[in-house]
Amino acid sequence: MSTNPETVKQPAVKEKKINLFTIDIRAYSMIGALLIIWILFSVLNDTFLTPRNLSNLFLQMSVTSILAIGMVLIIVSGQIDLSVGSLVGLTGGVAAILNVWLGWDTIPVIIATVVLGALIGLWQGWWIAYRAVPAFIVTLGGMLIFRGILTGITGSMTVAPLSPSLKIIGQGYVTPAAGLIMGAIAFILAVYFLIRQRNARIKYGFDVISINWTLIASVGIGLLIFTFIYLMNQYQGIPVPFITVIILAVLFHFIAKKTVFGRQVYAIGGNPEAAVLSGINMKRRILLVFVLGNTLAAIAGLVLTARVNAATVGAGNMYELDAIAACVIGGTSLMGGIGTIPGAIIGALVMASLDNGMSIMNIDAYWQLIVKGSILVLAVWFDIYSRNKKKR
Numbered sequence: 492m493s494t495n496p497e498t499v500k501q502p503a504v505k506e507k508k509i510n511l512f513t514i515d516i517r518a519y520s521m522i523g524a525l526l527i528i529w530i531l532f533s534v535l536n537d538t539f540l541t542p543r544n545l546s547n548l549f550l551q552m553s554v555t556s557i558l559a560i561g562m563v564l565i566i567v568s569g570q571i572d573l574s575v576g577s578l579v580g581l582t583g584g585v586a587a588i589l590n591v592w593l594g595w596d597t598i599p600v601i602i603a604t605v606v607l608g609a610l611i612g613l614w615q616g617w618w619i620a621y622r623a624v625p626a627f628i629v630t631l632g633g634m635l636i637f638r639g640i641l642t643g644i645t646g647s648m649t650v651a652p653l654s655p656s657l658k659i660i661g662q663g664y665v666t667p668a669a670g671l672i673m674g675a676i677a678f679i680l681a682v683y684f685l686i687r688q689r690n691a692r693i694k695y696g697f698d699v700i701s702i703n704w705t706l707i708a709s710v711g712i713g714l715l716i717f718t719f720i721y722l723m724n725q726y727q728g729i730p731v732p733f734i735t736v737i738i739l740a741v742l743f744h745f746i747a748k749k750t751v752f753g754r755q756v757y758a759i760g761g762n763p764e765a766a767v768l769s770g771i772n773m774k775r776r777i778l779l780v781f782v783l784g785n786t787l788a789a790i791a792g793l794v795l796t797a798r799v800n801a802a803t804v805g806a807g808n809m810y811e812l813d814a815i816a817a818c819v820i821g822g823t824s825l826m827g828g829i830g831t832i833p834g835a836i837i838g839a840l841v842m843a844s845l846d847n848g849m850s851i852m853n854i855d856a857y858w859q860l861i862v863k864g865s866i867l868v869l870a871v872w873f874d875i876y877s878r879n880k881k882k883r
Contacts, residue, residue, distance in 0.1 A: 520873075521821060521837045525844065532848035539848055542725035549723075550798065552843035553732035554579070557791040558814035559821070559835040560736075560743050561784035566818055567747075568780050569760040569827030570619065570626040574633030575788040575814055579807030581637040582608050582792035587650035587802030590657050597656040601793060608789020609782050611637075616781030620774040634811070642804050651801030661797025663731035667724040673734075674720040681716075682709045732794045736836070739787065744832040756780060761828025816867045817842050824874050841866075 532539040558575050565572050586604045589595040595603075611633075618629045665673065685708060692699045700708075723729045747753040755776055758766040767773060791810075796802050821838030823830030842863065849859045 525841050528844050536851050542722050546726045548847045549733040550730045552839045553736050554791045554795045555813045556736045556839040557787050559817040559839050561787035562814045562818050563830045563835045564780050565784045566823050567760045567830045568756045572630045573811050574630040576807040576810035577634045577637035578788040579792040581641045582789040583796035583806050584641045584802040587796050591650050605789050608786045612782035612785030616778035620777040649801050649803050658797050661794045664728035670720050670729045674716050678713050678716050681712045740832050820870045
């Protein structure tokens with residue numbers, strides 16, 4: 492029996508109206524805050540928005556961004572990790588020792604460092620998931636242990652200089668031509684997935700934005716990508732550490748939003764009891780979350796060590812607070828179950844912009860700490876306020 496193609500009904504397209512007055516304040520407030528910060532510093536100092544300073548800004552935010560990507564999954568699962576700053580120092584120190592003192596090549600150094608981070612995550616995750624020791628205590632102990640090990644293996648000495656090939660990880664730039672090619676590929680992929688998502692929603696009968704708004708979104712994405720590339724190419728090109736951030740952000744955003752593991756992590760943080768009753772293996776998921784988070788901390792350690800061309804005892808000090816602050820500023824709830832990778836990247840950019848702008852203005856370091864601490868408190872208050880408002 493044959494089916495006439497003309498008789499097959501196509502799903503009706505249900506377009507939803509875009510109401511600019513119902514925009515989620517939580518989702519867009521940080522973008523607005525970032526723009527205000529940039530405008531303010533550009534008015535106060537005309538060098539802030541120059542290609543050179545913007546390039547330095549994206550370099551500065553790279554380590555915090557990588558840490559924040561892993562921290563999002565940890566916080567969303569209802570846990571916390573206070574050890575990532577010390578872990579950045581330890582893994583960076585190990586990488587420098589392998590490269591400088593033992594003469595290892597770049598690729599083996601990278602592999603060994605990343606594996607070390609994963610093993611440390613496995614160790615910490617085992618204590619938290621399978622021995623029921625609170626994450627706060629395990630990672631607080633880890634913070635002290637890792638810093639002590641770093642001091643011991645380096646003898647409190649600075650390990651430098653690194654080989655030129657290893658320094659590329661933290662100091663390299665992509666050529667302008669390569670940057671344009673990467674931008675074109677990114678634009679094509681972004682538009683492809685935008686249209687694919689729209690078609691999938693139509694297929695299953697969900698509301699979609701109109702084709703006109705889809706085109707506007709595509710044009711906006713293109714302008715954002717190629718404006719960024721143009722500005723970076725005015726200096727030395729796109730920094731390699733920032734490309735690392737983008738690749739990791741896209742990968743972990745996919746893991747968080749499009750995989751069973753990612754959905755289960757959100758379920759665990761949102762309602763642990765319901766997650767257990769639905770058959771989710773909480774212990775295994777929490778263990779894997781810490782393995783991923785600490786692996787990213789090892790990558791951040793490589794980037795930081797390569798950027799400064801040395802490993803020091805104080806490397807990574809207090810970076811865990813910057814990572815947590817970036818997550819919270821970007822909309823991640825410390826209560827668990829809520830948070831996004833893009834939001835954490837925006838939060839890291841806000842933090843880096845404040846640091847960079849106040850440094851250019853020659854503002855004393857203690858004021859920078861006061862401002863960042865105040866913003867963190869306000870971000871947490873805003874999270875609690877938003878939650879309470881939804882309950883009413």
